[in-house]
Amino acid sequence: MGVFTMPSLGSDMESGRLVEWLVAPGDRVNRGDVIAVVETQKGAIEIESFDAGIVHELTAPMNEDLPVGTPLAVILAEGEEPPAGPTAPTATAEPAPETEPVAEPERPAPAVPVAASPPAQPDAIRPASPAARKRAGELGVDLTGVSGTGPGGAIVLADVERAAPTAPRPAPNPVEEMRKAIAAAMTRAKRTIPHYYLSETLDVDPAMRFLEERNADKPPTERVLLGALFVRATVLAAAKVKEMNGHYTEESGFAPSKEVNPGVAIALRGGGLVAPALADAVNMTLDETMSGMRDLVSRARAGRLRASEMTRGTITISSLGETGAEAMTGVIFPPQVALVGLGAPHLRPWIVDGAIVPRHVVTLTLSADHRVSDGRRAARFISEFETALKTPEAL
Structure with a gap:
């Protein structure tokens, strides 16, 4: 099983932003095939696979800055069986403590029960076209609040334009x-x-x-x-x-x-x-x-x-x-x-x-x-x- 990770594209690169997948689970890839596009400070770079096989799973979120070495996908070799459990840890999973639990003395229950607030859940990552993501960054639009009208509910450029605030933020300067x-x-x-x-x-x-x-x-x-x-x-x-x-x-x-x-x-x-x-x-x-x-x-x-x-x-x-x-x-x-x-x-x-x-x-x-x-x-x-x-x- 090969784990496809965020590559280092130069001595100055610490992270990259995954902006486009060119493959889907079930696709066959060869070594050297372009399978994703990563955006760095030097522009959009096409990323090639170092392994040949079948794409089993895409594990990384889109349009987020990911450190070099972050797992992006799992590629199975020819004839290799998929792993029995999940191949990538979820963001909410907490490791179990390795020490034995220590018994605590019984304590009286509080007179007034206090309702614990449920932990905040991360916003869902919405699918969006590369052009929509780029325009959203220029206009300061939060994609988590945009309804998509594209295929499968994907956010397209027109959706971002409709959701743009009346006074957009200045566009980032790629050259800078x-x-x-x-x-x-x-x-x-x-x-x-x-x-x-x-x-x-x-x-x-x-x-x-x-x-x-x-x-x-x-x-x-x-x-x-x-x-x-x-x-x-x-x-x-x-x-x-x-x-x-x-x-x-x-x-x-x-x-x-x-x-x-x-x-x-x-x-x-x-x-x-x-x-x-x-x-x-x-x-x-x-x-x-x-x-x-x-x-x-x-x-x-x-x-x-x-x-x-x-x-x-x-x-x-x-x-x-x-x-x-x-x-x-x-x-x-x-x-x-x-x-x-x-x-x-x-x-x-x-x-x-x-x-x-x-x-x-x-x-x-x-x-x-x-x-x-x-x-x-x-x-x-x-x-x-x-x-x-x-x-x-x-x-």
Whole structure:
């Protein structure tokens, strides 16, 4: 029997809000199937099952903040019999005392009997659509007092609008909440990770000429951007310099990763930042890398990322794109041990074969963890990155 629990989607996550089930009791699920949607400070994340089998029971309430590790569902393996008793404790059950009861002397009954008030019962959890829950939060509507007109009495958006008070509370600011989460995570990272930084300015004219020729007769949906070359160069360098690719924890130290799963920093519309990862990117072609990046950007901005994409990253790339500042220095995303920061290309005088010529250059800044590597290993990583970028047709 597998107990599906609230997963941790980052070092800064303490709890999540279950907002949607995509399965019901009796459904068959495979490992990796998306079965629920959890809302965190970084947006709505699709949660995948770690077990295969039959959904026996959904044990967690909807639309409540639940700590990481809270049981959400029970999944039975193929052919496994359901447990005889309840699989999750009820909220009102009290454990029986383990000590023997002590006899008390008889006491006279009170002259006037006192009626004990029954304990208050928690309000029933009413089914509601995700849109209704979101709007209720914006308007300050208590769903326990709303009558639902949807299927099975579920509360829908129109029910919430009808129940809204005349002077609604200000809507919560998701961007502000995300900023708080990012600030907390980065503060912790800077406090606990001994960062060091190496920078190098690289000639990217060969890469830009390659892209110009390659994209000349391609529709926009099939064009490759410079960022995809940066991801490929990072992946190839990380595969050769393993001290930059993996996870560090206080309990077990550094564990290099067998795969290179580059986290791609994505700026969300309206503000905020997430860094979902591409899986096993070493084995991707350049076109597959570009396609994977487009997919991540699209789903990140639609709030449909998966839990595994938020947790499997082994190194992160953060690029300012094709316009902006010359350089950036990033903070490592724990438990990772390195982050590649890339400024925008700028036209600068450059020496080529003894002559000064105009070239497009990019400044790379590598942030690395001194508990795992040192300057020589970081310098080798940058050298491998530069070598890969000099032959973009081989990426």
